[in-house]
Amino acid sequence: MTNEITATPVTVLGLGAMGQALADALLTAGHPTTVWNRSPGKGEELVGRGARRAATAADAVRAADVVIVCVVDHDAAHAILDPLAADLSGKVVVNLTSDTPERAREAAAWAGRHGVRYLDGAIMVPVTVIGSEEALIFYAGPEDAYTAYEHVFTALGGRATHLGADHGLAAVYDLSILDYFWTTMSGIVHAYALAGADRVPAAKLAPFLIANHAIVPDIATYMAENVDSGKHPGDLANLAMEVAGIDHIVHAAEHRGLDTTVLRAVRRVAGRAMSLGHGADDWSSTVDAVRQPEQSR
Numbered sequence: 001m002t003n004e005i006t007a008t009p010v011t012v013l014g015l016g017a018m019g020q021a022l023a024d025a026l027l028t029a030g031h032p033t034t035v036w037n038r039s040p041g042k043g044e045e046l047v048g049r050g051a052r053r054a055a056t057a058a059d060a061v062r063a064a065d066v067v068i069v070c071v072v073d074h075d076a077a078h079a080i081l082d083p084l085a086a087d088l089s090g091k092v093v094v095n096l097t098s099d100t101p102e103r104a105r106e107a108a109a110w111a112g113r114h115g116v117r118y119l120d121g122a123i124m125v126p127v128t129v130i131g132s133e134e135a136l137i138f139y140a141g142p143e144d145a146y147t148a149y150e151h152v153f154t155a156l157g158g159r160a161t162h163l164g165a166d167h168g169l170a171a172v173y174d175l176s177i178l179d180y181f182w183t184t185m186s187g188i189v190h191a192y193a194l195a196g197a198d199r200v201p202a203a204k205l206a207p208f209l210i211a212n213h214a215i216v217p218d219i220a221t222y223m224a225e226n227v228d229s230g231k232h233p234g235d236l237a238n239l240a241m242e243v244a245g246i247d248h249i250v251h252a253a254e255h256r257g258l259d260t261t262v263l264r265a266v267r268r269v270a271g272r273a274m275s276l277g278h279g280a281d282d283w284s285s286t287v288d289a290v291r292q293p294e295q296s297r
Contacts, residue, residue: 006151009064014071015042017127025131029155036060067093074099089115092145096121101168108167117145120167122174133158140169197256223284232285240279243270
């Protein structure tokens with residue numbers, strides 16, 4: 001529980017499921033919390049717990065020096081914030097609305113023109129984890145704005161992480177991690193479909209997928225070193241051998257009538273890396289093909 005000395009008035013704009021979870025975590029930590037939502041009828045439980053409901057967005061931002069925005073996208077955020085530039089001047093605005101690095105930097109430039117101290121953020125956990133020690137939320141922007149209210153941010157998630165002064169960094173980390181996550185989810189589903197085509201239930205395969213995943217942390221660390229150094233030794237496994245294995249999977253999947261769009265995309269990138277001279281190198285060398293996408297014909 002936050003003590004009286006560090007209790008900080010905070011405003012939350014946007015009361016979707018995530019916005020309500022953020023406000024709930026602030027209340028739990030003892031921070032006086034003002035809430036506002038564009039459409040009525042949300043946040044009754046928060047008000048019952050002690051949150052103050054503002055009649056207007058302007059009223060809401062005047063109530064606190066820290067304003068947290070969590071809405072559907074940056075267009076929605078700007079629609080709320082742009083008319084409030086004068087009221088926001090001198091305050092710290094924390095935009096936890098997911099978008100691209102470019103949009104984050106554009107928002108920061110807007111904030112700078114209006115004297116707003118701006119932090120862009122990315123929430124990396126589901127609603128149910130918000131407020132816990134395990135909750136990871138990235139923040140990017142001026143370090144002094146982050147450190148001044150770090151006690152607020154750790155109330156939202158114990159793994160609050162400031163990435164640096166570049167406002168686009170939270171989105172960079174967010175999109176990069178989700179890039180990995182969604183391609184992994186696609187691979188899991190495809191593996192279940194491939195096994196299921198031969199009447200192997202997904203539940204039977206799952207324990208072995210989980211066991212196989214245990215090698216991923218070491219692989220991720222090793223490949224990061226390769227990508228950063230530009231060196232991709234293939235003495236343990238080489239790309240040509242791995243591409244042959246992918247071809248077996250593609251043929252088996254197509255023989256069973258499964259969609260192979262994602263697999264063929266992986267094969268195409270790996271094949272292009274081989275054409276760049278990486279056949280004897282580690283899989284990490286495919287980064288060169290990713291950085292040199294096929295020209296549209």
